[in-house]
Amino acid sequence: MSRVLIVGAGPAGVRAAETLVQAGLRPVVVDEGLRAGGQIYRRTFMRSERTSRTLYGAEADKAEVVHAVFDRLVADDHVRFHSQTSVIALQDGVAYLLGPEGAITFAYDRLILATGAMDRVMPLPGWQGAGVYTLGAAQIALKSQGVALGRRMVLAGSGPLLTLVAVQLIKAGGRVEAVLDTAPLSAQVRGGLGMALARPWVTLRGAMMRAGLGRRYHAGVQLDRIETDATGPVALHWRNARGEARSSPCDAVALGWHLRAETHLADLAGISFEWNAVYAQWLPKSDEMGRAAEAVYLAGDGARLLGADAAESAGRVAATACLRDMGRPASDPAPDLRRLRRLARFAASLQRAFPWPAEMARALPDDTVLCRCEGISAGALRATVEWSGPEANRAKSLSRVGMGRCQGRYCQLAVAEVIAGQAAMPVSEVGRLRSQPPARPAPVSAFLGR
């Protein structure tokens, strides 16, 4: 009657759990991390020697509150928390979980997905080599492990994380050779205005951080290739805004263009998707309260890429929708909904300021590895499209792009652009790669013979 499963213990999942507990429910929360917090408020395995101010900067207070709220829920036995546990599949109201307790099948009445997001990445010649990471990886390495990914790093991509990670690395004593932003200054100025109107202080803080990067930072660049030797990156070759060739020596590269919503489980839960032109990706459909299907709710960056503050609001709102649908009293979501609308205006301006360089995918040389898991080149996909036709899932089946370890999480947006480019179509018309179970690698023995 009241078995509610929450997937994800980041800011959205934690606030959803808190809201359900306040209404007298005892939700089950599943997260892949050892400790709750999610990615942006990620915690170390052990109690860290570093202060929370060092780890989370200006977000330290918020991180501490989210951690404390959830730790209290667990300590008081108000939630059942399965840490280090993955959802492998969802089918007919049953979640197939795999974690330290082994395989668990859990029948739920209602499901709240707070699965967060991952880096949105554009392939680049040489990106398949060891020593090339996501921007998020660079931040996680620093926050949760206190390490830099290399001795001389180049960060490339676009969006607020690019500047933030660079500043955090430099502050911690890391060496950042160059910060290469594909967003032209003109777009940044146009989008920046809207950002400043919606969140003046956050925008100002970002601009000041950027200024602190000085001559390391370059706007409006074109990324050509990552030169590698037998062990990894040697240099990143790029062109500046005037088209002049440059190269930055390095032993590690981190790439990222904002985020891509983690939607694998939403797909398995049968949610429908739509192409979102602002975020340049497929996003699951839900109403303002996060209702996405019968008894399935979405919250946080896995549904709408509005950041951690919005995720807390969205978690409360989705739990409120869940409670209302169960006929239980719930508090008024209006303040959170207003906040979400303001943060959505900010996020939309942010996307305009730091756009996804779709044309870069269409222009990738044929020998570029597009799908780094299966080693499929852009040329191989283009050749496949000639006889498969420009439909993403058919091109996937016949070329094997997106069929490897990551299940297309990291290459699918670039793959869609390459297909669309080959067929001279808008990217929204080539379709969306459908997700399949298992959502994570799992031994066959885990769920068979039970």
Added chain:
Amino acid sequence: MSGVGRFLRLAEEGRVSVVFHFDGGIMIAKQGDTVITAILMSGQSLRPSDSGPEHRAGFCLMGACQDCWIWQESGPRLRACTTEIIDGMRLTSKAPVGWPDLERSR
């Protein structure tokens, strides 16, 4: 064998050391390291690529890309970015002998 790897430690130097084995060699890491940090503090990569000549050393570090699954000598695989290193762990970059993979069964 510390200090010659891909990663560079910038903080939390004071954690207790742990000893583990990777591809038969002895490596030293710190308590609280993930398996990927532990290996890449001394080494350059985790495993050969499935599909190309290059090596792999993880990618997302958040459990999304599945690039960093490696083997334990006892058989089962583990995801190096979300698993904590434990003193005495025995890890390998390639499938242990007897692992029923496709190449061997051909």
